[in-house]
Amino acid sequence: MKILIVDDFSTMRRIIKNLLRDLGFTNTDEADDGNTALPMLRSGKYDFLVTDWNMPGMSGFDLLKAVRADENLKNLPVLMVTAEAKRDQIVAAAQAGVNGYVVKPFTAAVLKEKIEKIFERIQ
């Protein structure tokens, strides 16, 4: 299971990386915005994408839309971990095809629950 973590803050990437490791996912890579993430996703055979929303360059929402529009990536499970808390945004993310939405600040238990739920649905 190879996971890409996208967030513009290195501390947040590190926290998510640590929590994923505790859940048994040790194969993770990092990117700091959508523009860096997209080429990695296209060439890297990732199984799962965890992304922030608000980032300089390409936002996580645009990344999500780009992933869903890409023939090879459209089925990639995407979990959004973000401080964006407007109802309209959550609805927009759901319509764009997000698989899970975790609002910051979050706990390890919430992250675990959402990830497990996503994998349950896929399997």
Place this chain on the structure above:
Amino acid sequence: MTDKNENHQGLDPEVTEKLQQQSSELAECISSGDYARAMSVINELSEVRDQSLYREVGRLTRSLHEAIRNFQIDARSAEQKEALSKMSDASDRLAYVVQMTSQAANRTMDLVEESMPVAHTMRDEATALRDEWQRLRRREMEPAEFRELYGRIDRFFAGLATDSDTLYSNLSEILLAQDFQDLTGQVIQKVTALVKEVEENLLGLVVMASHVDQLTGTVHQIEEKEESAEKGVGPQIKAEERDDVVSGQDDVDDLLSSLGF
């Protein structure tokens, strides 16, 4: 008070009185057919307008100077302007807050990542020793095995003392790494005070400028800029007071399940 009074805002009573007086004189001149006099009254009218405009511009210039002084910028030299600007100092201060908080977060995570394997090793060794100990108690152990266990327990105790020292000192360093809160708190309070001051001064300027607009009859077309929800707007402050914002993960889950998730 009525709309009529609000329309007079920014005009001196002296000026409005003169305007009223001259306009009735103008009406009289026209109705009596004295067009030469009417023309000169029109000239006088525009003079009154110009004069009050100059006066207002003068007032605006003075308050502009005042506001600039309040920002403590010495506009005479670029160097001083930079050095004395509280605003550039404020952005330096905020950059310092970002740096301090990121340093503290990284230091804390370094120590946590260092401590976790120590705790893991302690647990693993304790579990293994307990199994051996059970075997000994069930008298399932050969004397040679027992001698080995004897040494292993000895090493475990010694290791336990060092490892718990490591954990203890890492924990107290994590505690110390939180000292940024005191420093960043002070810095943010200072910057907040400055922002409030700037806001008040700007408000004063806006009021002054609106007086000039009223005198000249200028109407500005200001396009409303909306935050782009697509780009992301960041954390919501006072979320519990707003309807268009979720207040936590439970809210998110409810919303998503209402959408059939």
